[in-house]
Amino acid sequence: MxxxxxxxxxxxxxxxxxxxxxxxxxxxxxxxxxxxxxxxxxxxxxxxxxxxxxxxxxxxxxxxxxxxxxxxxxxxxxxxxxxxxxxxxxxxxxxxxxxxxxxxxxxxxxxxxxxxxxxxxxxxxxxxxxxxxxxxxxxxxxxxxxxxxxxxxxxxxxxxxxxxxxxxxxxVYVDTFADAAPSARWQGTPDAPTIAFLGRLDEPRKGLPVLTAAIPRILEAVPGARFLIAGRGDQGRADALEALGESASAVEFLGSISDEEKASLLSSVDVYIAPQTGGESFGIVLVEAMSAGACVVASDLGAFRRVLDEGQAGALFPVGDPVALADTVLRVLADPAGRERYCERAISFVRRFxxxxxxxxxxxxxxxxxxxxxxxxxxxxxxxxxxxxxxxxxxxxxxxxxxxx
Structure with a gap:
């Protein structure tokens, strides 16, 4: 009917x-x-x-x-x-x-x-x-x-x-992200992996300050890492650049991107980071990243934990802890087989969404x-x-x- x-x-x-x-x-x-x-x-x-x-x-x-x-x-x-x-x-x-x-x-x-x-x-x-x-x-x-x-x-x-x-x-239209074509400009290598963040840069609860505080520690261990940050917010971008200092050269601010660009970005990067600090009821971008084949590292919020199948479909770190975020990213980057296990579980789990x-x-x-x-x-x-x-x-x-x- x-x-x-x-x-x-x-x-x-x-x-x-x-x-x-x-x-x-x-x-x-x-x-x-x-x-x-x-x-x-x-x-x-x-x-x-x-x-x-x-x-x-x-x-x-x-x-x-x-x-x-x-x-x-x-x-x-x-x-x-x-x-x-x-x-x-x-x-x-x-x-x-x-x-x-x-x-x-x-x-x-x-x-x-x-x-x-x-x-x-x-x-x-x-x-x-x-x-x-x-x-x-x-x-x-x-x-x-x-x-x-x-x-x-x-x-x-x-x-x-x-x-x-x-x-x-x-x-989520899972197949739209699963079938998205990677872009060479956003793809990484073992020595220069790419790590993405999407969110409103001016909204503290989206966790950009947690990520920027973690970046120097990640770069100390993996100097070639590149960070791709997409989202609106001029003040948030300015604050992030100030906080990053010399590490800013490893960060590329993409601004607002289209749905097609988002799908391509997520299918290209090695790791997607969700460092939100609260107020999240679901985590749609996590599902999009999982569908695209990116390995997800997310803060241990209840909503994110459930989307990531209690940590089976992605790595979790304590909320608001930049040191733990950096260490979790480094662990994932150092373990390609473990990263692949997360992705395989994620691709299966996201079908319910x-x-x-x-x-x-x-x-x-x-x-x-x-x-x-x-x-x-x-x-x-x-x-x-x-x-x-x-x-x-x-x-x-x-x-x-x-x-x-």
Missing amino acids: SLKIGIVCPYSFDVPGGVQFHIRDLAEALMAQGHEVSVLAPADEDTPIPDYITSAGRAVPVKYNGSVARMTFGPVTAARVRRWLDAGKFDVLHLHEPVTPSLSMLALWIAQGPIVATFHTALIRSRALQVVYPLVRQSLEKISARIAVSEDARRTLVEHMGGDAVVIPNG DWSTVTAEVLAVYEMALAASDAVIPVHEDPASLRGGRRLGLWPRPEQERNPS
Whole structure:
């Protein structure tokens, strides 16, 4: 049965990250199976987005959950959400991060009918969730089925909001990375191995300072090693260069790279390093690196440990310890046979994260949500939610809806 599916992304496509890429790939995987999909997301007018994405307008950078997220909120945005819902008449509405103060929260207040929610956040303690939870506590009861992208995200949901969720991991097109052609400019040799890092350079929890602190120790033992660092963040790049000192000559900053370049980079390097220090619910780039055949060295976060099959599909080091990171990289580089064992296990293990498997699991949740509904009806406005939102002063009144600008 073909479904009309509405997906709401809370974060802007102006500076896309893991959640945005997950939503993009999920939408395209669902469409490839014959379903009709529309995505609502923040985006500036000049941001290139696919035809299936409807822009909800410009987003504003907001410090949220240890990062800076670009989100949009308020009466004008709510009116746009309502119009999109009215036009879509979706069989299933799929909200991502519904307790984030952005589009998904607004859609949750408005919509009724079969609603599925995916929770990505994994934090031990979240002040942001404690602040926003009272705004959506009653509306969360409208959700027909919940998905968490990892056991860590599920635990955050249970501890902060109650209820439970089925764990369905983020998806990766495994064959896209497995079939990517290596590039000679990024390939290493036994004497000059290449080591890669991808992430937002300005975000401390992505762990670039941990890597830069480890580089001199690695170079002392392997002087020919090259470090390829990809990602945005001028200040992070400047800070890294200052910290590296004389070791900076071994580091190449690639800036922002395309999906094709990322796949080629990961298929070319000897080692991929994930030195994140916290706030990670899954680790999509680890799966991409594993799919491409790179040996992964990652910090021993719970989410990373599970993606790496408890250390069988990649090497782990204590979180935030640059000396341990350096020693782990040196151990992996000195043991080609051990590196190959990690890669062989990784190539087998990542198949469970392929979109062919993940899409089937998401569709099963949609079917569960449809079956749980009293009647399969299009998603539309819930007057009770509208009145509650207006009392909070966050909801458009009729005159604002007619004149959203």
